[in-house]
Amino acid sequence: EAGVTQSPRYAVLQEGQAVSFWCDPISGHDTLYWYQQPRDQGPQLLVYFRDEAVIDNSQLPSDRFSAVRPKGTNSTLKIQSAKQGDTATYLCASSFQGRNTEVFFGKGTRLTVV
Amino acid sequence: AQSVTQPDARVTVSEGASLQLRCKYSYFGTPYLFWYVQYPRQGLQLLLKYYPGDPVVQGVNGFEAEFSKSNSSFHLRKASVHWSDWAVYFCAVSMNTGGLSGKLTFGEGTQVTVIS
Numbered sequence: 001e002a003g004v005t006q007s008p009r010y011a012v013l014q015e016g017q018a019v020s021f022w023c024d025p026i027s028g029h030d031t032l033y034w035y036q037q038p039r040d041q042g043p044q045l046l047v048y049f050r051d052e053a054v055i056d057n058s059q060l061p062s063d064r065f066s067a068v069r070p071k072g073t074n075s076t077l078k079i080q081s082a083k084q085g086d087t088a089t090y091l092c093a094s095s096f097q098g099r100n101t102e103v104f105f106g107k108g109t110r111l112t113v114v
Numbered sequence: 115a116q117s118v119t120q121p122d123a124r125v126t127v128s129e130g131a132s133l134q135l136r137c138k139y140s141y142f143g144t145p146y147l148f149w150y151v152q153y154p155r156q157g158l159q160l161l162l163k164y165y166p167g168d169p170v171v172q173g174v175n176g177f178e179a180e181f182s183k184s185n186s187s188f189h190l191r192k193a194s195v196h197w198s199d200w201a202v203y204f205c206a207v208s209m210n211t212g213g214l215s216g217k218l219t220f221g222e223g224t225q226v227t228v229i230s
Contacts, residue, residue, distance in 0.1 A: 003157075004157070031216055033216070033217075040222075040223070041222055041223070042118075042204050042206075042220030042221050042222050042223050043158070043204075043218075043220050044220070045217060045218065045219075048216070048217060056217065091157060091158070093158075095216045097216070101216060102160060102163070103160075103216050103218060104160075105150075105157040105158040105159075106157050107155070107156055107157040108157055
């Protein structure tokens with residue numbers, strides 16, 4: 001079974017540039033999560049979807065970050081006008097809603113903003 | 115709101131020695147608890163999970179963890195460490211909404227270094 005796939009693996013931007021991250025979850029998983037993991041810290045949830053609907057985006061910096069999952073499968077996370085403080089690894093994860101389900105993580109996209 | 119504290123940022127252990135990583139959680143009720151491992155340039159991999167039931171849970175690669183409601187803890191243990199256990203370990207908690215919500219709150223992580 002293929003795992004959660006993310007691209008690109010790495011990105012380097014100057015402040016003010018925009019970037020998009022792409023995630024392909026495990027086939028059949030209805031729930032998709034985006035986490036931000038700053039260097040030497042634990043992951044922090046940004047947003048998650050069930051099918052195409054946003055369930056919780058309370059931790060997403062809405063002025064510069066946006067996330068979509070239009071068909072309830074793949075998802076894109078976009079940062080407009082990146083800042084140095086956005087430097088982190090962005091992890092995508094997926095699961096199937098139900099009792100005692102497990103969350104599976106992709107390898108992440110490491111973003112450096114200079 | 116739930117939270118997780120891993121008091122040890124770094125632990126160094128000799129190969130073959132035992133290992134314990136500490137995790138304290140804050141949650142009203144009985145949570146779901148997890149230990150994940152992160153190898154360099156890899157995603158998070160699940161080591162083990164606790165769902166309400168037996169307080170001692172077995173995971174992969176000889177890891178086990180014990181849940182204590184009275185101490186609000188979920189410590190990870192391994193009897194004999196191998197060099198391949200060199201990684202960062204994260205404890206995480208998820209709300210119990212009558213089932214697993216999948217929305218995880220992570221601790222800061224513990225870097226484990228294995229020396230020969």
